[in-house]
Amino acid sequence: MRRKKRKNGANLIGYSLIAPWLIGIFCFQLWPIIHSFLMSFTDYNLLNTPQFIGAANYSKMFQDENFYQAVRVTFKYVFIAVPAKILFALCIALILNLKLKGIGIYRTIYYIPSILGSSIAVAILWKALFVKDGAINALLASFGIQGASWLGSPKYALFTISLLTVWQFGSSMVVFLAGLKQIPMELYEAAAVDGAGRWAKFIHITIPGIMPMMSFNVLMQTINAFQMFAAPYTIFNGRGGPLNSVMLYVIYLYQHAFKYFNVGYSSALSWALLVMIAGTALILHFLQKRFLNYDD
Amino acid sequence: MRKRTSVTLVTAAMALLLAGCGGSGGGTQTTTQGNTQTEAAGQAADSGSGTEQVELRISWWGSDARHEATLEALDLFMEKNPNIKVVAEYQGFDGYHDKLMTQISSGTEPDVYQLDNNVYFASLAANDKLGDLTPYIGNQLKLDDYPEDALTWAQYNGVQYGVPSGLNGPLFIWNKKIFDEAGVEYPTDDWSWEDFEKACQEIYDKTGKYGMKEPSYFLTMTMVRQQGQWFATEEGELLDFSAALGNVYEQYNKWRETGIFPPLDMTVGQESQQDNLFLSCDAACEVNHIATMPQDHAAMAEEVELGISLVPGTKQSGGAYMLASMPWTLGKSSSHPEEAVKLIDFLINDPDAAKILMTVRGVPAPQSVRDTIAPMLEGDALLVMEGVDLLIENTERIDYEWLVPGSAVIENTIMDEQYATGYGQKTSQEAGAAAYQTILESVQNSQ
Structure with a gap:
């Protein structure tokens, strides 16, 4: 009995120590999540007293042309940006895994874009680089190449934004690098004895060796990509870019919440996004289970 | 037993926290007042006043x-x-x-x-x-x-x-330096849109600079009104402006082809109040609220003088208004x-x-x-005052689109459709009709 009491006391101290974190998670995450779920069944417009309107917000989505546009753009973005970023991160990780002098410094430098990553300053930098008379086109012009309007043309705008994402490859790269370090050197030595070339080693040792990191990266980056917001919001002044070709899902739901004040509808859009992300994650998980077997 | 206690504890903590989140305003306000009163006591002692x-x-x-x-x-x-x-x-x-x-x-x-x-x-x-x-x-x-x-x-x-x-309102603002460069005479209050077209074409042909930056929402609204079409009744009821808006878009598309307006891919997504072709001195004029002129002037890329006059077509077809x-x-x-x-x-x-x-x-x-x-x-500042006097003299009536409930959607939609037709996705009349439809639905939703 005495022991039990002391343990409870210890728990209490523990809870009070993590209280700041608990307060944060309950007030700024859990409560808003619950709140938005409730709001998604109302006609709340920021100013009125919310009225319960059943699933009307959800059924409205299916008749909303712009909703389909946002979903199309978002999936396109995910399919472009995620594989490109993963590939790029892997390449850089392979280079940084070489045993060179001063490689630690390079590793640090290459991680910097990810630290700056989601900041507004980088979005503004991107805009300055890629506008029609920006630095990139000036550079191209010096080679005699006529640059396009990378942000102003509906053909290229989404790619330009994807490129920004790819540039923030640092966190995936670090995960890959950790994976590469874990592959036992003996495997490579044994393969070399058997006469395997560089390519054969890469395909049969490196790739299987980093598969767990690969699936982790793909999953995390996909989830993040669905929620892309800050950079395109800044670059296109909170709008959907040329012909709404960069109308990413989160920008669309932000517009409904804070431009048109359809908070109810916007909440429903958020929950639909959750379903989309969860669905995609489940598919990825299933594919990984089906085709990868870590234990062998 | 232990487990149950901790569960109860966590639940209680959660309930407390959630309650805290819910009743946000009241709590903070009381503390602020409390603080202010203590401060007041201190200050009152200093100044001797009892307030x-x-x-x-x-x-x-x-x-x-x-x-x-x-x-x-x-x-x-x-x-x-x-x-x-x-x-x-x-x-x-x-x-x-x-x-x-x-x-x-x-x-x-x-x-x-x-x-x-x-x-x-x-x-x-x-x-x-x-x-x-x-x-x-x-x-x-x-x-x-x-x-x-x-x-x-x-x-x-x-x-x-x-x-x-x-007091404020949309006026025609122009960069004297670009007009001088092209050797084109400065605009006057009597300008018609034909005068505008002629001058701006000359500017583009001679200097390569555009006549006007991507047309603002204010210009679009003014040009629609110049066709005798208003956006709303005095009670804030939306009027059907599709056809008139379509005509304005058609005019824009024409001017975009000849260099009077810049191509869309130079401006869409790159245009803001702080960053546009007029401010970078690549376009000779703009239509903007006159009160923002001094700050725009300060933000311009080169030392230039600005002139103001009524929006072209005002003497012929009205549309000017003073706005408070x-x-x-x-x-x-x-x-x-x-x-x-x-x-x-x-x-x-x-x-x-x-x-x-x-x-x-x-x-x-x-x-x-x-x-x-x-x-x-x-x-x-003097120019702004003169500009407002011009607007007061030339105001026939004010439009009440700002009394339309949910009017936040008007500006976005009118710009979106301007781009849609500018990129050739829709004809100008289709875009005009689509803009009206979108705004009407939004207004009905918010009622």
Whole structure:
């Protein structure tokens, strides 16, 4: 009995120590999540007293042309940006895994874009680089190449934004690098004895060796990509870019919440996004289970 | 046993926390008041006056000139009213109303704020989210000297919800240097759109600079009105403007082909109030609210002189209007409304404040204030005053699109369709009709 009491006391101290974190998670995450779920069944417009309107917000989505546009753009973005970023991160990780002098410094430098990553300053930098008379086109012009309007043309705008994402490859790269370090050197030595070339080693040792990191990266980056917001919001002044070709899902739901004040509808859009992300994650998980077997 | 206790504990903690989140406003306000009272006690001892110390929050959007002048005026107010401390919250236009609307809906808005009556006023008034000024008029707030026409711009169903901080309106603004470069004569108030077309074509052919930056929402609205088509009735009921808007788009598309307007891919997504082709001196003119001219001028890439005149076509087909804009509004959740109204009165009427504020929010409306500052005006400020006089002389009637509930969608939609037809996705008439349909649906949804 005495022991039990002391343990409870210890728990209490523990809870009070993590209280700041608990307060944060309950007030700024859990409560808003619950709140938005409730709001998604109302006609709340920021100013009125919310009225319960059943699933009307959800059924409205299916008749909303712009909703389909946002979903199309978002999936396109995910399919472009995620594989490109993963590939790029892997390449850089392979280079940084070489045993060179001063490689630690390079590793640090290459991680910097990810630290700056989601900041507004980088979005503004991107805009300055890629506008029609920006630095990139000036550079191209010096080679005699006529640059396009990378942000102003509906053909290229989404790619330009994807490129920004790819540039923030640092966190995936670090995960890959950790994976590469874990592959036992003996495997490579044994393969070399058997006469395997560089390519054969890469395909049969490196790739299987980093598969767990690969699936982790793909999953995390996909989830993040669905929620892309800050950079395109800044670059296109909170709008959907040329012909709404960069109308990413989160920008669309932000517009409904804070431009048109359809908070109810916007909440429903958020929950639909959750379903989309969860669905995609489940598919990825299933594919990984089906085709990868870590234990062998 | 142990498990159950900890579960209970966690549940209790959660309940407490959630309760804390829910009742946000009340808790914080009480503490603030408590603090203020302690401060007041200290200060009262110093100054010997027995008045209670009050803290007010005020917010506005604008650029540096407006920020500096307003801060200086607020210092003066605090000097004159030692028992009132004013905390200023200011920023640029982008994002200002997103923040303000969130504050209003959670009851944490400033005691006094500058509001865009073009877009947000009607929805807020209709939902009873604005502070009613009626009880203070004639007491803390003197409006005897304030023109009646201008006051209507902050009225809803006859109730006064704010006092416009300045007279304003869309005018044609042009870069003299580019006209000189091309050897083209300066625009006049009598210009027709044919004159505009001829001059701008010459400018583009000779200098490679565009005649005008991507047409603003204000220009589109003016050109629609010049066809005799209005956007709304006096009651704020939307009118069918599809055909007239379609015609304006058609004209835009034509001008875009000949270089009078820049190609869309130069501007879409790259145009903001702080960053556009007029400011970078790559376009000769713009149509913009005259009160923003001095700040635009300060932000321009080169040293240039600007000229102003009526929007082309005004003498032929009207469409000009004076607008009383940016009302100072009383926060409905203000716990010190009397002091807040006193601040509004100070910003609107006080001659010393007027000498500091000058025309940073457009031309002040009260006659006495205009007389006070008129001799002091020079340069851009004088131009702004002249511009507003032009608008007052040429106003036939005002349009009431800003009284349409949910009017926030109007500007976005009209710009979206302008781009859609500009990129060739729709014909100009289709785009005009689509804009009207989208806005109509949005208005019906918000009713």
